[in-house]
Amino acid sequence: MRIRVLGSYGARLPGYHTSSLLIDGRMLLDAGTVTAALNLEEQAAIDDVLLTHAHLDHMVDLAFLVDNVLTLRTSPIRIWAPEQVLDSLRRHLFNDAVWPDFSRIPGSDAPALRFCPLPADKAVAIGNCLVEWRRTEHPVFTAGYLLRGRSGSILFSGDTAATEDIWHLGRECGDLAMAFVEVSFPDRLGDLARASGHLTPAGVAGELEKLARPEVPVMLFHVKPQFLGEVEQEIKALGDERLRLLEGGEVFDIADRARAAR
Numbered sequence: 001m002r003i004r005v006l007g008s009y010g011a012r013l014p015g016y017h018t019s020s021l022l023i024d025g026r027m028l029l030d031a032g033t034v035t036a037a038l039n040l041e042e043q044a045a046i047d048d049v050l051l052t053h054a055h056l057d058h059m060v061d062l063a064f065l066v067d068n069v070l071t072l073r074t075s076p077i078r079i080w081a082p083e084q085v086l087d088s089l090r091r092h093l094f095n096d097a098v099w100p101d102f103s104r105i106p107g108s109d110a111p112a113l114r115f116c117p118l119p120a121d122k123a124v125a126i127g128n129c130l131v132e133w134r135r136t137e138h139p140v141f142t143a144g145y146l147l148r149g150r151s152g153s154i155l156f157s158g159d160t161a162a163t164e165d166i167w168h169l170g171r172e173c174g175d176l177a178m179a180f181v182e183v184s185f186p187d188r189l190g191d192l193a194r195a196s197g198h199l200t201p202a203g204v205a206g207e208l209e210k211l212a213r214p215e216v217p218v219m220l221f222h223v224k225p226q227f228l229g230e231v232e233q234e235i236k237a238l239g240d241e242r243l244r245l246l247e248g249g250e251v252f253d254i255a256d257r258a259r260a261a262r
């Protein structure tokens with residue numbers, strides 16, 4: 001599994017882009033930054049988009065992606081998420097008011113995108129992965145994901161405050177190779193983090209105890225860039241060497257990492 005980081009922050013400023021991972025060149029995990037990071041050919045190659053939730057910073061580029069590749073593809077882009085997330089997209093984005101309903105154009109028999117609900121507690125094959133999700137703690141319905149690839153698995157927390165089920169899924173996964181965990185605010189803004197359904201570095205430390213996989217590298221994403229310096233200092237002060245901040249443009253080859261770990 002090859003992971004290319006298109007965006008890794010929780011807000012937008014020059015040089016800081018909102019969350020999106022490109023997996024094996026054909027699947028997106030969240031769509032906060034796509035069209036500014038990929039050329040048109042790369043955009044047209046995306047068959048599947050997996051969304052954690054319908055907050056703007058995780059799905060806004062879906063609107064521009066589908067519009068860009070409309071005439072370049074012969075099959076719809078499949079949008080995968082729990083039904084509650086898809087319902088929000090249908091009602092609030094692709095509603096023929098804010099943006100066209102691309103699930104019905106150019107024609108309902110050959111649409112530009114297709115909504116594909118993900119069942120609870122059942123793994124679904126998407127691209128090269130087997131995908132499972134669990135609900136996390138966030139003001140809107142949000143999923144964290146486990147992606148099982150042929151050469152190893154990754155866990156992606158989604159946006160969340162303190163939670164349980166997604167860590168259980170990661171704890172039980174024998175070949176877990178990497179965890180992507182959100183951290184948004186510095187510890188002094190803990191009340192704001194809790195109220196908005198996010199974590200601070202101290203919160204991350206508590207969540208990783210629940211994950212209980214001390215051998216697994218942890219990539220932290222979704223920092224609000226205006227607090228980056230503070231959050232970096234607090235992460236360093238935790239003294240946990242497997243923790244580091246995710247950067248846009250990074251590429252991870254899970255096969256290589258799994259080999260290196262042996």
Ligand SMILES: [Zn+2]
Pocket residue numbers: 010055057058159222
């Ligand atoms: Zn977010």
Ligand SMILES: [Zn+2]
Pocket residue numbers: 053055138159
């Ligand atoms: Zn959110």
